[in-house]
Amino acid sequence: MRVSVAGVTVRFGAVAALSRVDIDVAAGERRAVIGPNGAGKTTLLNVIAGELRPTEGLVHLGEQDATPLPAWRRARLGLGRTFQRSTLFDQLSVAENVTLAVRARLHGGWRFWPARERAVNTEVQGRLEAGGIAHLARRRAAGLGHGERRILEIEVALAAVPSALLIDEPMAGLSGAERRLTLERLQALPEDVTVVIVEHDLDAVFALAQRISVLDHGVKIADGTPAEVRANPRVQEVYLGAI
Ligand SMILES: Nc1ncnc2c1ncn2[C@@H]1O[C@H](COP(=O)(O)OP(=O)(O)O)[C@@H](O)[C@H]1O
Ligand SMILES: [Mg+2]
Known part of the structure; x- marks a missing residue:
């Protein structure tokens, strides 16, 4: 665009x-x-x-x-953006932060839909790998180093495609x-x-x-x-x- x-x-x-x-x-x-x-x-x-x-x-x-x-x-x-100040959900894990962004893109709603959840999980895994942060998937965002946070912020922004x-x-x-x-x-x-x-x-x-x-x-x-x-x-x- x-x-x-x-x-x-x-x-x-x-x-x-x-x-x-x-x-x-x-x-x-x-x-x-x-x-x-x-x-x-x-x-x-x-x-x-x-x-x-x-x-x-x-x-x-x-x-x-x-x-x-x-x-x-x-x-x-x-239009997507990352901020000079961090906008992650600190209490959630790395994978959960990306999952929320993917769900938001899919207009997730709150209904559980197993097939879609599997697709979401696969996509989240792919995004974490693309960012080189798959090994941090279960870590709370609050516990990340500064560089790891920045990468996660980029992946969260990219999850909106x-x-x-x-x-x-x-x-x-x-x-x-x-x-x-x-x-x-x-x-x-x-x-x-x-x-x-x-x-x-x-x-x-x-x-x-x-x-x-x-x-x-x-x-x-x-x-x-x-x-x-x-x-x-x-x-x-x-x-x-x-x-
Ligand atoms: N909300 C604001 N209220 C008043 N002045 C502001 C505000 N935001 C930025 N400025 C002023 O506008 C100028 C440009 O700021 P900014 O865009 O943050 O610069 P940069 O990102 O290049 O460092 C600076 O003089 C700054 O003090
Ligand atoms: Mg600036």
């Missing part, structure tokens, strides 16, 4: 968190959004997801003008080994899923993204292929040559 914002401005009082931002992500594209803290990256994801109404501008999901739609309607259109997925800083706070695992998982996402990822780990960004958009103080200062963005003098300035 194509994801685009056009002319989006978000003001919080005197602060413009985003100023006339245009970003157009093609169906199936891997897009990274980078920029210093406070640049407006999370605000952009909130605008796309419908958590936040822009002061000005439009949001399109596929061909549909999603600007007036609440978050749950956008989710129905196939989204057409587009917004991911906010999946690598934040992870160890080197966990970063590699998370990167591998992100690289193995289904090709037809559009991915918009906010991330500070530039190695991961350059490994993953087909295009990169750069925000600084709410303004999009660059947008292009990894090579174009790397060569952009304004981007180099913002990142003090770290790129």
Whole structure:
């Protein structure tokens, strides 16, 4: 699903968190959004997801003008997301967290239906294996390490079978080994899923993204292929040559 914002401005009082931002992500594209803290990256994801109404501008999901739609309607259109803050059910096991997400997708209801339950269990097992967390199936989410939680959050989001997925800083706070695992998982996402990822780990960004958009103080200062963005003098300035 194509994801685009056009002319989006978000003001919080005197602060413009985003100023006339245009970003157009093609169906199936891997897009990274980078920029210093406070640049407006999370605000952009909130605008796309419908958590936040822009002061000005439009949001399109596929061909549909999603600007007036609440978050749950956008989710129905196939938009998934993971949050900077965790949204797992801590008291439930890893497998139960994924099971709830699969059941929600199947409009589960509460009626027990053995054939469907078997299909759900098979799917859950497959998803846990895809995330490399099958060995943690019975563990309570509360007992997971930080990296394991992040992977589980991604699997929970994927269990909705989204057409587009917004991911906010999946690598934040992870160890080197966990970063590699998370990167591998992100690289193995289904090709037809559009991915918009906010991330500070530039190695991961350059490994993953087909295009990169750069925000600084709410303004999009660059947008292009990894090579174009790397060569952009304004981007180099913002990142003090770290790129
Ligand atoms: N709910 C809010 N109320 C007021 N200001 C906010 C709110 N959310 C974000 N901001 C401000 O908007 C700017 C962009 O924030 P954010 O999108 O979180 O940046 P990033 O994710 O790039 O670090 C910051 O100056 C931040 O303080
Ligand atoms: Mg943020």
